[in-house]
Amino acid sequence: MQTRLRTPTHGRRSARRPVAVSKAIVTRAIHHRIGVGVTALALVAGLSISPTVPAQATTVSSGPRGPVQVFYVDAHVAAPPVKRDEIHATDGVQTLTTNATNADWAKLVMMFGGWPQSDNNVTVMLRWMRQENGPPDWYNRNNPLNNGYGSGGGAGLGSYPDLVTAAKYAAQNLQRGYPGIVAGFAASASPDVTAAAIWASPWSTSHYANGSHWSTRPVEIVQAPASAW
Template sequence: MGIVATLSLVPAAPVPTALAGGTDTVDGAQTVEIADGVEAQKVSQESYTAATGPQTLVAGGTNVDWAKLVLIDGDWPVTEENITFMMRWTRQENGADNWWNRNNPLNNGQGSGGGSGLGSYVDLVEAAFYAAQNIKSGRYPAVDAALQRGDSADATAQAIWASPWASSHYGYGTHWSSRPYEVIEAPAEAWGR
């Protein structure tokens, strides 16, 4: 019974266009006759894509994973330029070796209990959510727009320098490093694992 049910769900094989509307031979051994007006069936070509989800990023546990999580939470494209910008920014705020400091990599005040950015979050997942929420709040429209374009880490950096995020404005670039970033894993407890 199960085999019959399964076979009834299998779509009919498409009719080759060479055979539609006439008679033709296949391998010279058989004759196939198809009534006039019969057209080949259209076959649906489904498409699937995969995206990195929060659980995968938390399991990875690195600063690159956190940067991607912020981008996903902000609904910005996860491009190499956006990741590079986020990596440079977190390095400016807390340094590379302690980027997860206080579970607040960007020294964000929103939702952290420290309006000046010195608060902390329960874990890095919450920190990513609040960082994205703060950037999208309307107070940083040029940063939001640059991240939405996702095409230039340098242009996004210039947007953050010109914004009120840091009162120092990162010296308008003089206190900003563009050297390659290091991938560093945070302790499991910083991720709430």
């Protein structure tokens, strides 16, 4: 039997021996701590500079007509205002001849003359047509303004093959020698202003008694027969 000898403690616990740790283990621990710290700093920095609104994302899916691109945008993102071009349309020959009223013929004259089909221009034209031919038969001889140019008759007693031709000749005659009336139409001047230009012009030898033979009451809208167009 072997006898184990113990070192006397003299009433105290013996001191623990230091444990040897390899340099490689210490180095790996240091590197690990440094790596954790760098990762934490990177996460904090990323959070501090990341946008509060998620970036837009796109996906592509297949639709009945091929690939479809879909955009996902955060609900708080406001769409910028979009200014769209204004589109204006005017009635053309087919529409006006289908409606076939005295107001439509007035618009035809405006169209052929290159003037606005405005309420002011149509109103003064209707009043003018009423002074030349009453509303019930404003299409008399297919010559609503009793225009002598191209109608084959002096003093406005001629006729045209149809009302479309009459509108073309009316616009051409005005452009040939009636600058005051043309200026009124081009500016969509008030009916009274353009009417004054008509009275002052040589269109009518009576000059409509300088307005005394000119009514401003509403003009009845009357449709012409299809044969007139």
